[in-house]
Amino acid sequence: MSAMTVLAGLPRLIPPGGPLSLADHFGRYGPVPERDAGGLIGDIERAGLTGRGGAGFPAGRKLRAVAQAGHSGGRLGRQAGAVVVANGAESEPASAKDRMLLARSPHLVLDGIALAADAVGATRCYLALHAGRRDELSVQVGAAIAEREQAGLDRVGVQIVPVPRGYVPSQETALISLLNGGAPKPAFVPPRPFQKGAHGRPTLVQNVETLAHIALIARFGADWFRELGGSAGSALVTVSGAVQRPGVYEIALGMPIGELISRAGGPAEQPQAVLAGGYFGGWLPYDRALGVPVSDSALRAAGAALGPGVLVLLPESACGLAETAWITDYLASQSAGQCGPCANGLPALADTLKQLAFGKPDGRALGWAEELSALVAGRGACHLPDGTAAFATSGLRTFADELRQHALSGPCPRVQRRPLLPAPGHTWGQRS
Amino acid sequence: MSYPTGPAGARAADGRGPRRAGSHKLRVNPIACEAHGMCTELLPELISADPWGYPIVTPGYVPDDLLPLARRAVTACPTLALLLDRDD
Amino acid sequence: MTVAAAAGALAGATAAPHVLPPAAIVVTSSTPLWYLTRATGLVALVLLTLSMAFGLLSSVRYQRPAWPRFVTIGLHRNTSLLALAFTLIHIVTTLLDSFVPIHVQDVVIPFISAYRPVWLGLGAISFDLLLALTVTSLLRTRMSYPSWRLVHWTSYLCWPVAVLHGLGTGTDTPVRWVLGLTIACVAVIAALTAWRLAYGWPSHAAARLVGALALVLTLIAGGAWLTAGPLAPGWVRRAGTPQHVAKSSSKVSSVPSRGTSGGAK
Numbered sequence: 091m092s093a094m095t096v097l098a099g100l101p102r103l104i105p106p107g108g109p110l111s112l113a114d115h116f117g118r119y120g121p122v123p124e125r126d127a128g129g130l131i132g133d134i135e136r137a138g139l140t141g142r143g144g145a146g147f148p149a150g151r152k153l154r155a156v157a158q159a160g161h162s163g164g165r166l167g168r169q170a171g172a173v174v175v176a177n178g179a180e181s182e183p184a185s186a187k188d189r190m191l192l193a194r195s196p197h198l199v200l201d202g203i204a205l206a207a208d209a210v211g212a213t214r215c216y217l218a219l220h221a222g223r224r225d226e227l228s229v230q231v232g233a234a235i236a237e238r239e240q241a242g243l244d245r246v247g248v249q250i251v252p253v254p255r256g257y258v259p260s261q262e263t264a265l266i267s268l269l270n271g272g273a274p275k276p277a278f279v280p281p282r283p284f285q286k287g288a289h290g291r292p293t294l295v296q297n298v299e300t301l302a303h304i305a306l307i308a309r310f311g312a313d314w315f316r317e318l319g320g321s322a323g324s325a326l327v328t329v330s331g332a333v334q335r336p337g338v339y340e341i342a343l344g345m346p347i348g349e350l351i352s353r354a355g356g357p358a359e360q361p362q363a364v365l366a367g368g369y370f371g372g373w374l375p376y377d378r379a380l381g382v383p384v385s386d387s388a389l390r391a392a393g394a395a396l397g398p399g400v401l402v403l404l405p406e407s408a409c410g411l412a413e414t415a416w417i418t419d420y421l422a423s424q425s426a427g428q429c430g431p432c433a434n435g436l437p438a439l440a441d442t443l444k445q446l447a448f449g450k451p452d453g454r455a456l457g458w459a460e461e462l463s464a465l466v467a468g469r470g471a472c473h474l475p476d477g478t479a480a481f482a483t484s485g486l487r488t489f490a491d492e493l494r495q496h497a498l499s500g501p502c503p504r505v506q507r508r509p510l511l512p513a514p515g516h517t518w519g520q521r522s
Numbered sequence: 523m524s525y526p527t528g529p530a531g532a533r534a535a536d537g538r539g540p541r542r543a544g545s546h547k548l549r550v551n552p553i554a555c556e557a558h559g560m561c562t563e564l565l566p567e568l569i570s571a572d573p574w575g576y577p578i579v580t581p582g583y584v585p586d587d588l589l590p591l592a593r594r595a596v597t598a599c600p601t602l603a604l605l606l607d608r609d610d
Numbered sequence: 611m612t613v614a615a616a617a618g619a620l621a622g623a624t625a626a627p628h629v630l631p632p633a634a635i636v637v638t639s640s641t642p643l644w645y646l647t648r649a650t651g652l653v654a655l656v657l658l659t660l661s662m663a664f665g666l667l668s669s670v671r672y673q674r675p676a677w678p679r680f681v682t683i684g685l686h687r688n689t690s691l692l693a694l695a696f697t698l699i700h701i702v703t704t705l706l707d708s709f710v711p712i713h714v715q716d717v718v719i720p721f722i723s724a725y726r727p728v729w730l731g732l733g734a735i736s737f738d739l740l741l742a743l744t745v746t747s748l749l750r751t752r753m754s755y756p757s758w759r760l761v762h763w764t765s766y767l768c769w770p771v772a773v774l775h776g777l778g779t780g781t782d783t784p785v786r787w788v789l790g791l792t793i794a795c796v797a798v799i800a801a802l803t804a805w806r807l808a809y810g811w812p813s814h815a816a817a818r819l820v821g822a823l824a825l826v827l828t829l830i831a832g833g834a835w836l837t838a839g840p841l842a843p844g845w846v847r848r849a850g851t852p853q854h855v856a857k858s859s860s861k862v863s864s865v866p867s868r869g870t871s872g873g874a875k
Contacts, residue, residue, distance in 0.1 A: 278551045429552035430576035465572055471553050554755070558671065563678045598680060600668070602755050 097310065101340045102324050103302050104194050109230070112237045115197040122201050122243070123308050127157060127209040130308055137312035139304070142325060143177055143297030144368065144398040146386050149304065152294060155284040156210040159292035171213030173288040174246075175269070176203050178231075178298040179218045179253040179260035182368045183512040184400045187326035188298050189227055190338040192219075195302065196234035202301025204244040205308050210294050212246060217298075218265055221252035228252070255514065257369075257424035261472050262295045263287075264426075275426040276472035297398070299326055319343030322385055327399035329354040331510060332361060341384065348380035351403060359405035363488055365511070367395030369417055370477030372484035373410065376403075393484060402511060409504035411492045413511050414485030415443040420513035421478040423520045432475040435466035437521060439482055444518075446486075446493060448501050456493065459486060544583025547607050548592060552576075554603035561604050564595040583609070643707040648782055650700035652791070655776050657693035658740075659795040661686055662769045666802035670809040687747075694744050697737060710855055726850040729778030732771050739768035769799065770828065778849060783840040800829060 097119075105118055125133075135150030160172040176199060180188035192199060203215050217235075219228055228250055235248050251269065253259050259274035262283055268274040269288040287293025296304075303323065307315050315323050322343040327350065330336040334355025341350060347364060351357065364379040365371060372394035374382065382388055386396040404410060422436035442459040445451045463479035470476075486493065495502060548568060557575035567588055568580045584592045584606070596604045664686035673679050704712050712730065716723035718738055720731030746753065746761045773796060782788040803825055807818045839845060846856050 276553075278553050430555060430557050430574055431552065431572060434574040434576075435572075465578075469550075469552060469572075469576070469578070471551075558679065559673070560680055560683065563680050597751055598683065600683070602751065 097306070097314075100318070100324060100342065102306060102318075103191060103198060103299065103326060104338075104340055109194050109196065112197060112234070112241060112243075115195075119198070119201075119306070120309055122204060122305070125205065125208070125308050127211070130205060130209045130304075131157060133307055133312045134304060137307050137315040137323065138321065139300065139307065139315065139323060140386070141297055142299035142303070142398065144182070144370065146396065149296065149300050152284065152296070153206065153209055156292045156294040159285050160211045170289075170291050172207075172210040173269075173291050173293040174203055174207045174210065174212045174215045175251075175265055175288065175293060175295045176215070176217045176248075176298050176301055177260060177262075177265065177295055179220050179265070180398075181220070181253075181255075181257050181260040182398050182400060183257075183514055184328060184330055184365075184368055184402055185398045186328045186330075187338045187399060191299055191302060191326060192227055192231055196231050197238070198302040198305050199298045200234060200238060200244070200248060201305035201308075202296075202298075202303070203248055204246070205304055206294060206296065206301060207244075207246050210292070212294070214288070214291075215244075215246045215248045216251045216269060216288070217248050218251045218253050218260065220260075221254055257421065258426050258472065258474060263472070265295060266293060275428055276470075278471050319385070325384075325396075325399050327384065327401060329401050329403070331365075331401075331403035332357055332359045332405035333403050334358050343385045344383045344388075346380065347374075347382050347384060347401065350384055350401065351380075357403060357405070359407060361403055362406045362408070363404045363410055365394075365402040365404065366392075366400070367397030368400035369421060369481055369511075370473065371395040371397045371400065372480060373404075373414070373488035375488055393487070395480075404510065407504060408507060408510050409447065409492060409502055410485060410489035411443075411447040411496065412501075412505040413509060414482060414489065415440070415447040416509040416518075417511050417513060418443050418478060418482045418485075419518060419520075420516045421474065421481070423516060425474060426472075429470040429475075431466045431469035435462055436475060436478055438462055439466070439478065443482060443485075446496065448505055450500050451497060453497075456486065544585060545609060546584045546589060546592065547582070547609050548579045548584055548596075549605045549607055550577050550579055551603045551605060554601045556601050556603070558600045560598045560600065561595045564598055565591050568592070569595070577604070643703050644709070646703040647700055647707060648780065650696045650703060651776060651780065652782075652788065654693050654696035654700050655772060655792070655795060657689050657696055658769055658772055659799060661689040661693050662765065662799055663802055664689060665765065666799070666806050669806050670802075690744065690747070694740060697740060701737070711852060724852055725855070726779050729775060729849055733775035733779060736768050736772040736775055739764050739771070743768060770832075774832070777836060777840050781846075783845075789841075796829070796832070800825065 110118060131150055131153045134153055135148070137150070139149040140146045141149055141152070156172050178188050178192050178199070180186075199217075203217070206212070207215050217231065219231070232250060235250070238244055239247060251265075253265065253268065254274055256274075258264055258276065259268065261276050263277040263279060264274045266283055266287045267277055283293040283295055285292060287295070303315070318324050319342040324340060324342050326338055326340050328338050329350060333351060334357075336354065339350065339353055341353075347366070351361075351364075361376045363376055364374045366374055366379070366382075366384075366389050371389075372392075374392055374394050378392070382392045382394075384396065384399075384401075389396050404413065418436075419440040422440040425432045425436055427433045439459060439462040442451075442455055442462065445455050446459065459482065463483045466475035467479045468476055492502065555576060557571075557577075559571060559575055559577075561569045561577050562571045565588070568584065569577045570580075572578055592606055596602075596606050664682050668679065668682045668686060671679065672682060701717050704710070705714060705717070711724040713723070716725075716730060716734060718734055720734040720738075721727050723730045742761055743765055746758050750758050773792065777783050777792060780788070783792075804822070807821050807825070811818060839848070
């Protein structure tokens with residue numbers, strides 16, 4: 091491998107201190123290695139790297155699929171070339187890791203893009219960033235791209251693509267629709283992006299953190315990656331809510347939630363529950379959450395998820411039902427409005443949860459909420475209905491005591507406080 | 523808010539048992555579907571309607587004796603949202 | 611096939627002789643073909659109206675316990691094909707009729723005919739659209755849905771153009787029951803179109819308002835044209851009927867009689 095010191099332990103992705111210049115970046119990590127496509131893809135597969143954008147799909151498998159599709163396609167014997175889309179749009183409101191990574195270690199992400207582009211035979215590379223409030227970030231990353239162009243580093247230039255605000259536009263096929271000149275709304279699959287995506291070509295859509303990991307695996311190998319996290323590697327997680335030091339932390343996967351909360355300074359108030367996995371994740375009662383390892387398999391077994399590495403600590407001073415109703419209402423407003431079950435079912439679910447949290451619900455409301463969740467799951471073109479249903483169901487389960495209390499004596503005084511969970515630009519009852 | 527009475531359609535409309543291994547599967551393109559309801563009329567054995575008129579397809583293979591009806595339902599869909607896939 | 615039986619009855623009705631006032635005119639022509647052309651034209655118009663009606667009914671998702679939606683669609687398809695069949699007979703009898711100078715190219719290329727070019731041309735346009743509608747619908751499952759839908763929108767042009775063709779080319783327009791039948795067809799489609807525009811309000815509000823305006827203006831303009839045109843004296847000449855055809859009638863009444871003799875000139 092490289093003559094540079096192989097990175098030991100953490101941190102891996104986020105260098106200490108400020109963002110590194112190109113020269114410092116290579117000083118710390120070594121140069122971008124020359125890797126043949128097959129070798130690199132094999133390494134990624136052996137490393138068992140899974141996508142860090144929330145779906146957790148094996149990165150090696152995706153790379154291989156796009157590479158194969160790119161080589162078997164092409165008209166007149168010529169290949170049109172594949173497309174690489176680095177997803178840095180980060181539409182999960184409680185997640186901050188992607189912008190932190192892009193701000194502190196842009197060259198690692200850009201290395202990953204270049205390596206992926208070579209591995210799949212791409213002739214176009216895009217980096218998706220949220221428009222508007224990301225302007226500062228776009229400038230920073232644009233400068234890093236320019237730095238590399240000046241050095242003649244990458245075979246394919248990276249084009250920054252602004253993504254409109256919203257939960258759904260950063261979904262894989264929505265991004266591709268945007269690149270193809272349409273609205274950023276999810277598309278029906280098949281054909282899947284690896285077969286036919288941007289400009290009709292095989293397209294690799296990968297989260298920016300995943301690409302950063304690829305850049306390191308290319309240098310230091312699969313075994314090095316598996317040294318941490320019980321062979322699952324490391325990940326960036328965003329810890330927020332009622333903790334002393336909310337922020338982005340780089341951890342070895344498998345660390346217990348309790349330890350992670352301690353790293354974030356411990357609870358700032360009396361803790362009640364943990365939301366794990368973002369808004370498609372689930373709630374865990376605090377006591378039960380402490381021992382659960384931060385890994386997708388363990389969290390799923392516990393009834394939550396890892397998602398894009400999001401953990402929110404809910405204090406006793408908040409009402410879990412109200413928070414669940416608030417975010418379900420937000421997610422319902424984020425429907426692209428393309429699929430009947432989602433466009434109709436999510437607002438109905440949100441209204442029912444609002445009744446359960448804020449009103450004096452009759453005996454059928456809970457059953458109707460559960461039935462709605464079962465009705466919408468899996469019946470949309472994207473996972474918004476399933477994710478929302480899972481989140482809502484998890485809330486109803488975890489805060490069953492509150493449900494009983496509310497049914498008996500109406501909403502508790504805690505529902506009056508401002509919502510803790512972020513929902514950018516959303517007001518109650520707002521619909522798409 | 524009115525709650526639906528009776529089954530909300532999440533269960534199959536008929537009382538058929540578990541699906542035998544077969545050859546074809548029905549699938550709905552939820553973006554193209556506009557709840558015209560033609561499929562629920564023509565293939566009630568396998569497709570029922572949710573409270574808003576959108577189709578719920580019983581998972582699993584289409585029984586061979588229902589294949590011609592399934593093909594008719596696919597052709598009848600005004601937006602070509604119902605798909606019959608050969609399972610290879 | 612009760613629709614076909616009714617169609618046949620209508621065709622028979624137009625061939626039946628009428629009681630005439632003594633000064634009535636007879637139009638000299640190959641009379642059986644002439645009757646057939648007018649009869650099948652009327653029948654085709656009624657069938658096309660039915661087809662349009664079932665199509666509109668389907669778009670507003672009309673449904674009753676005893677009338678599932680696939681019945682509407684099935685009837686729409688059948689009446690469309692019947693309309694095409696009768697239109698083809700209508701065209702063939704017109705071509706076979708040597709009395710009026712209408713040739714094969716006039717059937718598909720509008721406005722080049724020697725006989726009432728504008729009004730016959732409208733028939734050609736309507737027929738061309740009907741062909742496109744039929745072919746694309748037969749191939750619906752094999753073509754892209756947006757393309758099929760785009761072509762199907764032209765039915766909103768095909769039907770009214772057919773009506774105008776009938777009113778302008780048809781020599782039976784002043785006949786009370788023919789006029790009444792045509793107006794009834796227009797009323798049915800106008801009502802269903804209004805229903806279609808109102809259904810699903812207020813989504814696409816701007817488009818619906820434009821459609822409603824177009825509907826109202828078309829009805830007003832159509833009524834005005836009808837009064838000043840086919841129902842006003844001198845229409846035979848103003849519509850562009852060739853001299854030798856028009857000469858065989860000294861008055862502008864086209865009430866048919868039993869045969870080709872009597873009263874001519």
